[in-house]
Amino acid sequence: MHDIRAIRENPDAFDAALARRGEPPVAAELLALDERRRAAITAAEEAKAAQNRAAKAIGAAKAKGDEEEFERLRAEVAAKKDEVQRLQAEAKALDAELHERMLWIPNLPAEDVPDGADESDNVEIHRWGEPRSFDFQPLEHFEIEGVKPGMDFETAAKLSGARFVLLSGAVARIHRALAQFMLDTHIQENGLTEVNGPVLVLPEIMEGTGQLPKFAEDSYRTTDDWWLIPTSEVTLTNIVRDHIIEESYLPRRYTAHSLCFRSEAGSAGKDTRGMLRQHQFEKVEMVSITRPDESDAEQKRMLRCAEGILETLGIPYRTVVLCTGDMGFGARRTYDIEAWLPGQNTYREISSVSTCGDFQARRMNARFRPAGGGKPEFVHTLNGSGLAVGRCLIAVLENGQNADGSVTLPEALVPYMGGKRTLTAEGELM
Incomplete structure (x- = not known):
């Protein structure tokens, strides 16, 4: 298994090392998948934060007796909860996809290993x-x-x-x-x-x-x-x-x-x-x-x-x-x-x-x-x-x-x- 952070830092070196083993370049594919995964995680975190803010505001609206605002916020919390679950599921699926893809990639050869075909x-x-x-x-x-x-x-x-x-x-x-x-x-x-x-x-x-x-x-x-x-x-x-x-x-x-x-x-x-x-x-x-x-x-x-x-x-x-x-x-x-x-x-x-x-x-x-x-x-x-x-x-x-x-x-x-x-x-x- 490879460190995705190391691939982010130097994708060209990663592909070059794989090429020594006769393997095709994969860094761009992995990083695109990783970017989607991280975007889903960030979106889920932001939706969770919005859900928490709306949940806190519900109490204030109720205390004021603002029934209309109370109902609006309650609907927003429910919507955000669904959004959080959807984004978390998406992030989990993308994480599993990245993990599965990485399982098929061989180790990188040490620098002193001689190059060769067979x-x-x-x-x-x-x-x-x-x-x-x-x-x-x-x-x-x-x-x-x-x-x-x-x-x-x-x-x-x-x-x-x-x-x-x-x-x-x-x-x-x-x-x-x-x-x-x-x-x-x-x-x-x-x-x-x-x-x-x-x-x-x-x-x-x-x-x-x-x-x-x-x-x-x-x-x-x-x-x-x-x-x-x-x-x-x-x-x-x-x-x-x-x-x-x-x-x-x-x-x-x-x-x-x-x-x-x-x-x-x-x-x-x-x-x-x-x-x-x-x-x-x-x-x-x-x-x-x-x-x-x-x-x-x-x-x-x-x-x-x-x-x-x-x-x-x-x-x-x-x-x-x-x-x-x-x-x-x-x-x-x-x-x-x-x-x-x-x-x-x-x-x-x-x-x-x-x-x-x-x-x-x-x-x-x-x-x-x-x-x-x-x-x-x-x-x-x-x-x-x-x-x-x-x-x-x-x-x-x-x-x-x-x-x-x-x-x-x-x-x-x-x-x-x-x-x-x-x-x-x-x-x-x-």
């Missing part, structure tokens, strides 16, 4: 690890012999249709171990607070983080108007909804491991092989709530938290800053971390770490009270995957695969695997 214009800023040299042709995760017994797409399709997977046995245990390892690292080393929240939320909660109304088709909705979360960013960020937080309480840093649900409405025919893009998946999410002057530093901190998970697992990766044409709707700057997948011979996204500025906070009415006094200010919100569990499983399996169909597991997972270090070609842990 992912081909993203800029690599960091690379870690050297992709392993194989003396055999590395396979994709679902082709590895030891993985096949525990990764069943056929049965999942019978149960739920396409883009689902049934994990079992050793593979399911590795998947669970990865999530546990991520949570423990974020809690014990990165100072995040663990939250176990609902995956069904109300529509206004989805609206607060920007999933609604623009991306309704990308999410799942129940018949009684609950929504399944596409990421626990939705739940965690809305913890501060409609709150005024004491500045001393900031920053708040949360993490959660949850099921996530996405319809993938815009990805027909994309990544249909394996478990890279699923309707149901698991993710360990990070969310930070900060003061405005701390949000840029917090984004870099969160980025290191996510990168550190991959480094501990020994997975090569690269970090890119997304260009203006590839950023998500609510972000003002996003870093993507892409893990090396030897089966595909490429880097694939495994985490996005975004700062949203006050964009989500305005939608949620989430503010903090400055320690030195003064009016409450909007907080800044940030979110990042730390990491997508299924995609991390893919990276572990592909990078650790051996010629005989077995997989050597990262040393960091051994404590979570009962001391087991290998997924055998038969699909057992050893």
Whole structure:
């Protein structure tokens, strides 16, 4: 959500920032609507004042015994009351129209975000690890012999249709171990607070983080108007909804491991092989709530938290800053971390770490009270995957695969695997 006052002050800058995202100019439309809204509010206030003056004069006319003036004033009060109600209703309708229009406008990019049209214009800023040299042709995760017994797409399709997977046995245990390892690292080393929240939320909660109304088709909705979360960013960020937080309480840093649900409405025919893009998946999410002057530093901190998970697992990766044409709707700057997948011979996204500025906070009415006094200010919100569990499983399996169909597991997972270090070609842990 944007500040209409800022748009009034510099409409050209607002349209210029939207143009960097490939969006058409909207400032003139918004300001015209805002002017009508403010005119209706002013007219309603003036009519209310006239109504009050007439109401006071009624008493004086009655005291004088001026019946004619008394009746005239009483009729004027009734007329003004109707006028006030009409103007207030008009102002309320225009306010709702402006609010609805603003909900569809994306966040403005930070000044240092590179301009570009799509992912081909993203800029690599960091690379870690050297992709392993194989003396055999590395396979994709679902082709590895030891993985096949525990990764069943056929049965999942019978149960739920396409883009689902049934994990079992050793593979399911590795998947669970990865999530546990991520949570423990974020809690014990990165100072995040663990939250176990609902995956069904109300529509206004989805609206607060920007999933609604623009991306309704990308999410799942129940018949009684609950929504399944596409990421626990939705739940965690809305913890501060409609709150005024004491500045001393900031920053708040949360993490959660949850099921996530996405319809993938815009990805027909994309990544249909394996478990890279699923309707149901698991993710360990990070969310930070900060003061405005701390949000840029917090984004870099969160980025290191996510990168550190991959480094501990020994997975090569690269970090890119997304260009203006590839950023998500609510972000003002996003870093993507892409893990090396030897089966595909490429880097694939495994985490996005975004700062949203006050964009989500305005939608949620989430503010903090400055320690030195003064009016409450909007907080800044940030979110990042730390990491997508299924995609991390893919990276572990592909990078650790051996010629005989077995997989050597990262040393960091051994404590979570009962001391087991290998997924055998038969699909057992050893």
